[in-house]
Amino acid sequence: MVKKGKIEIDRELCKGCYLCIRACPVKVLSKEDAANSAGTYPVIASNMEKCIACGNCYAVCPDVCIAVYEEAV
Numbered sequence: 383m384v385k386k387g388k389i390e391i392d393r394e395l396c397k398g399c400y401l402c403i404r405a406c407p408v409k410v411l412s413k414e415d416a417a418n419s420a421g422t423y424p425v426i427a428s429n430m431e432k433c434i435a436c437g438n439c440y441a442v443c444p445d446v447c448i449a450v451y452e453e454a455v
């Protein structure tokens with residue numbers, strides 16, 4: 383059974399490398415339109431409902447900006 387997930391992104395910590403966007407198999411993530419206080423355009427979960435809690439985004443983030451939660455279905 384496919385898992386359902388939820389993520390939280392620390393947009394102030396995000397440095398905009400976008401490794402997580404490429405690592406997500408179901409295209410949950412995209413670049414935010416607004417910059418953070420460092421002038422970086424952080425990642426946003428624009429398709430959160432598609433998240434399957436695979437953990438790829440957490441695994442590739444060099445700065446541990448993303449937390450992944452598995453939701454009960």
Ligand code: SF4
Pocket residue numbers: 391395396397398399400401402403424425442443444445446447448
């Ligand atoms: S991998 Fe981490 S630092 Fe890089 S864009 Fe994604 S959240 Fe930001």
Ligand code: SF4
Pocket residue numbers: 387389405406407408409410411432433434435436437438439440450
């Ligand atoms: S946990 Fe997996 S499916 Fe969910 S946003 Fe991260 S990479 Fe995408």
